[in-house]
Amino acid sequence: MTSCFAACAKSKLAFFARSAKWHRGCARRLAPRAQPSHFEGWLRPGREFKQGASPTNISSDSYYMSSSGQIDYRCSRVDTEQVRRRGRENPVGKIVVDMQCRIGSSCPRVEREIEGWWDIVGDHVSDDTLPAHERRVRVPERTFPGVAHLDITNFGAWLQANRKTPGDILRVQTLDAYEVESDGGDFAAYVRGAPGPTSPERKPFFDELRQERAKGMVWRDLTVVNGPLSDYQRYGFDWVCPDAVAAGQDIRVLDIADHPAAAVLLALGDFWVIEGEQVVLVRYDAEGRHVGEVQVTAQGVHGYIAAAEMAWCLGTPFTDWWEAHPQYPRVPRTV
Numbered sequence: 001m002t003s004c005f006a007a008c009a010k011s012k013l014a015f016f017a018r019s020a021k022w023h024r025g026c027a028r029r030l031a032p033r034a035q036p037s038h039f040e041g042w043l044r045p046g047r048e049f050k051q052g053a054s055p056t057n058i059s060s061d062s063y064y065m066s067s068s069g070q071i072d073y074r075c076s077r078v079d080t081e082q083v084r085r086r087g088r089e090n091p092v093g094k095i096v097v098d099m100q101c102r103i104g105s106s107c108p109r110v111e112r113e114i115e116g117w118w119d120i121v122g123d124h125v126s127d128d129t130l131p132a133h134e135r136r137v138r139v140p141e142r143t144f145p146g147v148a149h150l151d152i153t154n155f156g157a158w159l160q161a162n163r164k165t166p167g168d169i170l171r172v173q174t175l176d177a178y179e180v181e182s183d184g185g186d187f188a189a190y191v192r193g194a195p196g197p198t199s200p201e202r203k204p205f206f207d208e209l210r211q212e213r214a215k216g217m218v219w220r221d222l223t224v225v226n227g228p229l230s231d232y233q234r235y236g237f238d239w240v241c242p243d244a245v246a247a248g249q250d251i252r253v254l255d256i257a258d259h260p261a262a263a264v265l266l267a268l269g270d271f272w273v274i275e276g277e278q279v280v281l282v283r284y285d286a287e288g289r290h291v292g293e294v295q296v297t298a299q300g301v302h303g304y305i306a307a308a309e310m311a312w313c314l315g316t317p318f319t320d321w322w323e324a325h326p327q328y329p330r331v332p333r334t335v
Contacts, residue, residue, distance in 0.1 A: 166216025213248030
């Protein structure tokens with residue numbers, strides 16, 4: 001039990017990408033469910049082939065893989081004459097470049113020339129296994145700071161190694177239910193109307209909270225609520241959070257009904273801010289089962305940190321929020 005609700009514990013990405021200047025253009029579609037937070041919709045061919053029309057003959061089996069600090073994109077070739085005919089209808093809307101590349105050099109970069117599309121400029125990598133209409137493009141991994149593998153194999157050990165004394169960690173939770181083993185069966189018991197929690201995980205967790213708080217190691221937990229509470233959220237608020245607060249955890253609730261703009265956090269998903277410096281994304285499958293953690297690179301952490309701290313400021317202390325919402329039934333605890 002590592003938070004108010006859930007244990008802290010590759011998605012298949014599809015991109016339209018292209019090479020430029022020293023290799024042929026290509027394009028791929030960005031799968032909607034796999035979009036990093038700083039990408040939108042589509043990627044399209046670009047730079048030397050300005051403002052292209054929608055590509056055709058795109059392979060449905062697109063993917064990405066990263067190795068040795070590089071990201072490879074499998075993408076489909078686009079008719080360059082068709083692209084050139086579009087001329088200069090749209091100016092460049094956004095450019096993201098490799099910050100380690102010297103000014104004036106031809107560098108890997110991302111450009112947006114048409115709304116809803118991205119141009120990827122990088123090295124052409126020969127791959128005889130691809131169909132004739134596809135190309136592989138390689139750019140430095142740092143070009144896409146929000147894209148990474150589930151690369152923390154033991155998050156508990158990683159967290160302990162990166163915490164400070166005194167220090168501060170902040171967990172942002174956005175799901176309305178989690179399928180985790182750390183509740184020790186308490187959630188099912190709560191739904192049945194059992195007299196109280198009995199999980200053996202509870203005491204060690206609350207003891208650890210007390211010990212860390214005594215050392216000045218603050219653990220903040222922000223739960224984003226969107227609409228009526230789910231059974232799982234009621235369980236967490238009724239049987240877990242009060243004891244966690246008593247043990248020294250700082251818990252706040254951010255209700256979308258009170259702050260509609262905060263709904264953007266639902267798209268970001270669950271994540272941690274560690275000591276105000278590092279960000280780790282927590283990934284779950286469609287059933288709420290924990291999949292793993294992704295550490296955000298140094299270039300990508302600032303937006304997450306700002307969003308988390310702003311959300312924390314908007315949140316209401318748990319005890320105040322829970323007392324102000326008596327419409328949610330409490331299960332009497334006799335054990």
